[in-house]
Amino acid sequence: MDLTRFLQELSESSGVSGREEETTVVIEKFFTSGPGKGWITDFRRDRLGNLILRKKGEGGEEAPKIMFAAHQDEIGLIVTEIKEGFLRFSTVGGIDQRVLPGQEVLIHAREEVPGIIGATPPHLQTPDEHEQAIKIEDLVIDTGLSREKAEELISVGDFVSIDRRLISLKNSAVSGKALDDRAGVAVLLQIAEELQKLKHQADVYLVATVQEEVGLRGALTSAYGIIPDLGIAIDVTHGKMPGLSDEDAYELGKGPVVVIGPQVHPKLFTSLQRVAEEKGVKYQVEPSTRPGGTDAFALQIARAGVATALLSIPLRYMHTSVETVFLSDLREAGRLLAEFVVTVDGEFVEGLSCF
Amino acid sequence: MKELIKKLTDITSPSGNEDLIREAIREEIKEYCDDLKIDRLGNLIAFKHGGGAKIQFAAHMDEIGVIVTYIDDQGFLRFSNVGGLSPFQLLGQRVRFTDGTLGVFGLEKLEQMKDWTLNKMYIDIGATSKEEAEEKVAVGEFGGIIQDFADLGRRVAAKSMDNRVGCAVLIEALKRVQSPRNDLYCTFTVQEEVGLRGAKTSAFAIEPDLGIAVDVTLTGDTPEAEKMAVGLGKGVAIKVKDQSLIAHRRVKELLVRLAKEKKIPYQLEVLTRGGTDSGAIHLTRAGVPSGVISIPTRYVHSPSELIDLEDVEAAVQLVVAVMETPCDPENL
Numbered sequence: 001m002d003l004t005r006f007l008q009e010l011s012e013s014s015g016v017s018g019r020e021e022e023t024t025v026v027i028e029k030f031f032t033s034g035p036g037k038g039w040i041t042d043f044r045r046d047r048l049g050n051l052i053l054r055k056k057g058e059g060g061e062e063a064p065k066i067m068f069a070a071h072q073d074e075i076g077l078i079v080t081e082i083k084e085g086f087l088r089f090s091t092v093g094g095i096d097q098r099v100l101p102g103q104e105v106l107i108h109a110r111e112e113v114p115g116i117i118g119a120t121p122p123h124l125q126t127p128d129e130h131e132q133a134i135k136i137e138d139l140v141i142d143t144g145l146s147r148e149k150a151e152e153l154i155s156v157g158d159f160v161s162i163d164r165r166l167i168s169l170k171n172s173a174v175s176g177k178a179l180d181d182r183a184g185v186a187v188l189l190q191i192a193e194e195l196q197k198l199k200h201q202a203d204v205y206l207v208a209t210v211q212e213e214v215g216l217r218g219a220l221t222s223a224y225g226i227i228p229d230l231g232i233a234i235d236v237t238h239g240k241m242p243g244l245s246d247e248d249a250y251e252l253g254k255g256p257v258v259v260i261g262p263q264v265h266p267k268l269f270t271s272l273q274r275v276a277e278e279k280g281v282k283y284q285v286e287p288s289t290r291p292g293g294t295d296a297f298a299l300q301i302a303r304a305g306v307a308t309a310l311l312s313i314p315l316r317y318m319h320t321s322v323e324t325v326f327l328s329d330l331r332e333a334g335r336l337l338a339e340f341v342v343t344v345d346g347e348f349v350e351g352l353s354c355f
Numbered sequence: 356m357k358e359l360i361k362k363l364t365d366i367t368s369p370s371g372n373e374d375l376i377r378e379a380i381r382e383e384i385k386e387y388c389d390d391l392k393i394d395r396l397g398n399l400i401a402f403k404h405g406g407g408a409k410i411q412f413a414a415h416m417d418e419i420g421v422i423v424t425y426i427d428d429q430g431f432l433r434f435s436n437v438g439g440l441s442p443f444q445l446l447g448q449r450v451r452f453t454d455g456t457l458g459v460f461g462l463e464k465l466e467q468m469k470d471w472t473l474n475k476m477y478i479d480i481g482a483t484s485k486e487e488a489e490e491k492v493a494v495g496e497f498g499g500i501i502q503d504f505a506d507l508g509r510r511v512a513a514k515s516m517d518n519r520v521g522c523a524v525l526i527e528a529l530k531r532v533q534s535p536r537n538d539l540y541c542t543f544t545v546q547e548e549v550g551l552r553g554a555k556t557s558a559f560a561i562e563p564d565l566g567i568a569v570d571v572t573l574t575g576d577t578p579e580a581e582k583m584a585v586g587l588g589k590g591v592a593i594k595v596k597d598q599s600l601i602a603h604r605r606v607k608e609l610l611v612r613l614a615k616e617k618k619i620p621y622q623l624e625v626l627t628r629g630g631t632d633s634g635a636i637h638l639t640r641a642g643v644p645s646g647v648i649s650i651p652t653r654y655v656h657s658p659s660e661l662i663d664l665e666d667v668e669a670a671v672q673l674v675v676a677v678m679e680t681p682c683d684p685e686n687l
Binding site for chain 2: 017018019046047048050078079080081082088090092137155156157211214217218220221222224225
C-alpha cells in the first residue's frame, strides 16, 4: 500500500474524541474498497464507536486472541458560546494552547464551517500580555458568518477540529495534525498487510479505539468486549529535538520504541525484543514508569487483567498541528508486530501466567 | 414539587451514609414501580417494566460533607472533606452528624487569607473536654452542612440541591410516567461525590443498553461568572461534554429531538469542570451509550444551591419523554 497516501487520509480526516466517525469511515473504506480489501475476516463498530477489525488465524476455536489498540481520536476543541458571531471554545483533550492562534479549523456544525482562530493583535497588547501565551478564554473562532447565520448553523457543543494538510519533509519525515495516534492506526494497516504474507495461529483484533485523549475510554470497553489473551497498544512517544533531554526522547528513523514498565508484561517485552533481533527490525527501548498515558493501561486492567505491551512511534511536537514522524518507523513497527503475531500460540499464552 | 425538594434537601446523607435519604426516597416511590431493591453498596434501584431497551436512569442521592479525623483535648473536632468542599463555604455554617449531633465551624487565627485551608478549621460541638466530645462523636463520623430551605418563589435554594433535585426529578417522573416503552431502572446512586462509585457498580449489575444521569450543572449567568452558555430558568440542560463523559452523539440527539417534539425548553451544556454518574455508566462492561439531563444550578457545592422550578419541570418532562419513547439500542 501507499503508506504516505493513507497516513495523509487518516491525518486529514476529522475525528475529535467522541466524534471519530469520519476517521472510522476512512479505515473501513481502506478494508472494504481500498488496498486492504480481503485482508481481514470481518469488522464491526461497538456501541461506543470503537472499530474492531478481525483477522482470523489458523488456530481454530481455541486460537489465542491478540488485541492491537491504536486510538483513532484526536485532540480538538468544542464550542462553548456563540458571541456576536464569534465562537468561544474549550478543549477536548490536552491541546497545546500556545499554538492555537493562527490555526485554521473546521466546525462540525449543522454543516461543516471553516474558521480561523484569532487573537488580539500584538500592537494592542500590553507588554505583559506580549510575554505570555494567550489564554484560551481570550481566543475566538472567526467564521466570517453574520451573527444570525452563525446562530442558525452552529450550536454550543459542536466539535471543532484543526484543519491541516499533511506534508512530506526530507528523508521519510511527514508532518501534520493528529499523527498522535493516526500513525498508530497506520501501523494497524501495516500489520494487516504484513500478515498477508505470513501464517499465524492467533486471531488478530486490530482495534481503532475512541476517546483515548479524554481517558483511555474506548480501549477499556473494547477490551472488555473482545476478552483478549494479550494486548498491545500502539501509540506515540516524544521524538528527540533541541530542548529535550536524551532521557525523555527517542530518535526518529531509528525504529519503533518497545516500552518496558509496570504496564508491560515482562514476557511480552522480551518476546518483542527477540522477534526484533531475529527479524532484523531496528528498535529502541523506553523505560516508562507512568502507566496512565496510553491505551496499554486500559488494556492491562480490563476484566481480570490482560498481559499487555506498548509499542511507540517517536514523534516530535506532540499535541500540536505539526506532529512529525518518520514513515520508516511505522513500517518497521508493522513488520515487528506482524512477525510477533506469528510466534503466538496456545503455549505462548499459557507461558504468560508462569512467572 | 417544591414540597418534595424541601423534604429531600432537609435530610443529611453524606457519601457512604445514604441510609436516611434512601429510606425517604423508597417511601416516595414504592407504589410507583414493579420492583425495588437495594444493592450491596446501597444503591436503590426501582424497576418499572415497559419492554424494549434497558435504560438506566441515575440520580445520586449522596451529598458532600465532612468526616471527623481527630478530637483534641479541649473537645474540638478536626475534619476532612467528603467530596468537593471549599473551606470558604464553611465559615459561619453549621454541621449535623448522621446521628443528629450539631456543631459549628470555626477558623484558627490566620496571618493571611491564602492560609485558609480545611486543616485550619475545626468543628465546635459545645464540648468542654475530649471525653465529653467523645461521648457525642467519634473519629470517622460523617456530617453534612445544614441550611434552611429558602422558598424564593419560582426559584428555591437549599443545601444538597446537588443532587436531591435530580432525585426529585426522577421520583416525579416515575409517578408521572403513563406508558413506559422501555425497561426502566431508576437508580438512586450512592457515593457519586467521591468518584461515581455507586453508578459504576450498579451499571455493572444492570447491564443497561442506555444510560442517562440526572444531575445538576453549573450556570454562567451570575455577575462576572466563568463563561458558560447555561442560564437559570432557560430550560433543562442537555449535556454534550464534561470531564467524565462525552455524551454519546445519538443519545444527545435523542434528547434534543424529544425536547423539540414535546416543546420542552432546553439548552446545550458544555461543562469544563466536574463529572457525573454517566461518566461511570458509559464505561461499564463493553460500553453503554450515555447522556445526561442536567438541572442548571447556581452556587453548586455551597450551602445554598439555587435552582429554578421551571427548569425542574422541563427536566421531569424530558425524563418522562425518554421513558415513553421506544429506544432501540442498536439503532438510536
